[in-house]
Amino acid sequence: MAGAKRPMERREDDRLILRVSGLKTYFFTTEGVTKAVDGLDFEVRKGEVLGLVGESGCGKSVTALSILRLVASPPGRILEGRIEFMGKDLLRLSDREIRKIRGSKISMIFQDPLTSLNPVLRIGYQLSEVFRYHKGMDRMKSLRESIRMLKTTEIPSPEERVKNYPHEMSGGMRQRAMIAMAFACEPSLLIADEPTTALDVTVQAQVLKLMKEICREQETAILLITHDMGVIANMCQRVAVMYAGRVVEYTNVFTLFSEPAHPYTEALLKSLPRLGAKRTRLDSIEGQPPQLHRLPPACPFEPRCEYSAARCKEEAPGVTCLREGHEVRCHYPINGKKE
Amino acid sequence: MLRYICIRILSMIPILLGVSILVFATFHLVPGDVVDIMMGDEVAGDPKVLMELRKELNLDKPVYLQYLYWLWDAVRGDLGKSFTSGKPVMEEILHRLPVNVELMIIAIAFVILIGIPMGMLSAYKQFSFLDGIVRVATIMGYSIPNFWLATIVVLLGSLYFRWLPVLQYVPFSENPLENIKCMVIPGFVLGLTTLSYIVRMTRSSVLDTLRQDYVRTARAKGMTEKLVLFVHVLKNSLIPVITVLGIQIGVLIGGLVLTEEVFVLPGVGRLILLAIEQRDFMIVTGSILFIASVFVVINLIVDIVYAFLDPRITY
Ligand SMILES: Nc1ncnc2c1ncn2[C@@H]1O[C@H](COP(=O)(O)OP(=O)(O)OP(=O)(O)O)[C@@H](O)[C@H]1O
Ligand code: SF4
Ligand SMILES: [Mg+2]
Numbered sequence: 001m002a003g004a005k006r007p008m009e010r011r012e013d014d015r016l017i018l019r020v021s022g023l024k025t026y027f028f029t030t031e032g033v034t035k036a037v038d039g040l041d042f043e044v045r046k047g048e049v050l051g052l053v054g055e056s057g058c059g060k061s062v063t064a065l066s067i068l069r070l071v072a073s074p075p076g077r078i079l080e081g082r083i084e085f086m087g088k089d090l091l092r093l094s095d096r097e098i099r100k101i102r103g104s105k106i107s108m109i110f111q112d113p114l115t116s117l118n119p120v121l122r123i124g125y126q127l128s129e130v131f132r133y134h135k136g137m138d139r140m141k142s143l144r145e146s147i148r149m150l151k152t153t154e155i156p157s158p159e160e161r162v163k164n165y166p167h168e169m170s171g172g173m174r175q176r177a178m179i180a181m182a183f184a185c186e187p188s189l190l191i192a193d194e195p196t197t198a199l200d201v202t203v204q205a206q207v208l209k210l211m212k213e214i215c216r217e218q219e220t221a222i223l224l225i226t227h228d229m230g231v232i233a234n235m236c237q238r239v240a241v242m243y244a245g246r247v248v249e250y251t252n253v254f255t256l257f258s259e260p261a262h263p264y265t266e267a268l269l270k271s272l273p274r275l276g277a278k279r280t281r282l283d284s285i286e287g288q289p290p291q292l293h294r295l296p297p298a299c300p301f302e303p304r305c306e307y308s309a310a311r312c313k314e315e316a317p318g319v320t321c322l323r324e325g326h327e328v329r330c331h332y333p334i335n336g337k338k339e
Numbered sequence: 340m341l342r343y344i345c346i347r348i349l350s351m352i353p354i355l356l357g358v359s360i361l362v363f364a365t366f367h368l369v370p371g372d373v374v375d376i377m378m379g380d381e382v383a384g385d386p387k388v389l390m391e392l393r394k395e396l397n398l399d400k401p402v403y404l405q406y407l408y409w410l411w412d413a414v415r416g417d418l419g420k421s422f423t424s425g426k427p428v429m430e431e432i433l434h435r436l437p438v439n440v441e442l443m444i445i446a447i448a449f450v451i452l453i454g455i456p457m458g459m460l461s462a463y464k465q466f467s468f469l470d471g472i473v474r475v476a477t478i479m480g481y482s483i484p485n486f487w488l489a490t491i492v493v494l495l496g497s498l499y500f501r502w503l504p505v506l507q508y509v510p511f512s513e514n515p516l517e518n519i520k521c522m523v524i525p526g527f528v529l530g531l532t533t534l535s536y537i538v539r540m541t542r543s544s545v546l547d548t549l550r551q552d553y554v555r556t557a558r559a560k561g562m563t564e565k566l567v568l569f570v571h572v573l574k575n576s577l578i579p580v581i582t583v584l585g586i587q588i589g590v591l592i593g594g595l596v597l598t599e600e601v602f603v604l605p606g607v608g609r610l611i612l613l614a615i616e617q618r619d620f621m622i623v624t625g626s627i628l629f630i631a632s633v634f635v636v637i638n639l640i641v642d643i644v645y646a647f648l649d650p651r652i653t654y
Contacts, residue, residue: 065555
């Protein structure tokens with residue numbers, strides 16, 4: 001949405017790190033075409049944490065993978081759009097050029113640290129790979145750097161830990177090792193795809209705090225993908241709410257909680273347990289999640305929307321800018337503060 | 340790791356004991372005793388000579404003592420003497436063993452050096468023309484029976500086209516080049532089924548590994564495809580392949596007898612076949628005990644290789 005207008009800003013905003021505009025990533029399977037990401041726009045600025053929320057299957061992970069061009073192909077394909085990172089369109093880079101960016105300027109943390117680490121290679125080896133590949137260090141030097149990196153993630157006795165295999169570490173420690181790997185080359189952008197979902201609740205908070213600290217130190221921007229509204233409130237400045245492969249609401253975190261404008265956002269917030277309750281995951285909202293290969297012709301949220309009107313069935317809603325920095329894709333945005 | 344190896348070596352002892360009991364039992368499951376069998380339908384020899392023979396074989400002692408004597412001899416490498424040639428069984432085996440070892444090495448070399456790279460390539464270029472060819476070739480490879488292929492190769496090769504030395508075995512020590520010439524094709528025929536199997540196994544294992552999260556992580560770190568394939572995929576995808584290879588070695592050993600017979604190679608397999616014909620009981624049991632022990636040792640080696648590949652194995 002943000003990319004659609006304000007052509008003037010493009011030059012002015014030197015704090016802009018990532019601008020995704022009109023991104024479409026489809027999967028071509030035997031059952032038909034799954035439009036996992038279907039015209040997506042958002043921006044990330046220097047040092048900012050942008051949250052990406054939405055139900056399971058709405059295309060969050062595919063968005064993350066598309067940015068680094070890691071979508072499995074076949075069946076996936078990025079059909080169109082631009083992913084501008086520090087002025088360069090990542091979709092137009094050669095394989096070699098995008099490899100130079102992966103893991104150094106843009107790095108990624110995945111949901112399950114156990115399956116994301118190679119089970120037959122030592123942690124030290126997997127970490128030092130980054131230094132060797134991107135910084136051309138030799139074996140000894142890269143191992144020293146790996147130990148230093150593990151130290152910053154507060155893993156106890158890192159000199160011993162580098163000799164461990166992933167299965168010899170706890171879940172929290174494995175994710176710390178992943179974080180060390182991600183921050184090894186001081187990236188400008190970190191993409192974290194549900195980095196704490198697989199961890200114990202107590203460990204979750206520690207890992208988030210750690211990410212926040214290193215990011216502040218290194219001035220890294222984060223694209224934080226999560227189900228968890230609590231994590232959003234805790235970490236993010238701006239939030240993009242995704243539904244069926246598109247951003248339906250895009251605003252700062254305060255407005256999101258106090259004045260949600262899209263009916264889907266409102267439903268998400270309603271489904272949250274009240275303040276004080278422990279769990280703040282969005283489990284269910286009314287109705288069936290959308291089926292990406294059989295979407296309603298106009299507004300994809302229409303079958304579940306309590307504000308739906310005749311127009312919603314006929315005409316796809318465009319982007320409305322309610323005020324500077326608050327955009328919504330709906331014919332009838334909700335207005336007025338909530339109690 | 341060292342501890343694991345020691346434990347595995349110690350755990351071989353009961354297996355070998357079991358094997359030895361089985362082999363020993365065959366002495367006693369047959370009606371009469373070994374000496375009767377040896378003599379067969381022939382007119383019984385001089386009773387005095389027979390008594391002497393029975394004494395030499397400890398047949399006049401209680402069964403458990405017989406077993407212990409026999410086992411103690413076997414442990415020291417004495418498997419008794421052949422009834423027909425009078426030479427020690429061990430000597431007869433060791434004399435022919437080089438043929439088998441060479442056949443096995445050639446077959447396994449084909450399996451590993453061709454099978455694994457071919458499987459990897461086939462997986463990496465999934466659904467390509469090359470993958471298609473490999474698929475057809477491997478299906479043929481394991482549906483063609485070994486004995487048929489061996490016979491056809493011998494017939495066509497040596498009788499019609501004359502590009503095979505006509506079933507003339509040359510020992511390696513005499514002429515290495517000629518020796519390898521006459522062993523390569525039998526070795527290949529022996530390994531073909533296993534080769535096809537390993538290609539398919541490697542292909543599916545690599546495909547499976549390529550889908551794993553850690554491969555995505557490696558790519559997200561900026562690794563080149565070559566590094567991803569050889570560092571992150573290879574070792575993981577070899578783990579199931581090694582397991583299958585370990586089982587397949589047993590199949591290969593079984594195939595030796597047939598390969599030797601068709602290609603007229605003087606190996607242990609033919610020794611056993613001949614001994615069965617001549618009712619040379621000591622050779623039969625001795626060779627079987629020997630082969631079973633070799634198989635147990637090979638399994639041990641496979642297990643150790645496996646532990647080296649997969650650190651998750653708990654010792
Ligand atoms: N490799 C693939 N092949 C086919 N379809 C895929 C593939 N990967 C993702 N999809 C489809 O793309 C859609 C979006 O998936 P994605 O993983 O981005 O969801 P998500 O928002 O990350 O969900 P979750 O919260 O469960 O992680 C899904 O409907 C899925 O069916
Ligand atoms: S466009 Fe209509 S159906 Fe869609 S979210 Fe808005 S009000 Fe609901
Ligand atoms: Mg996901």
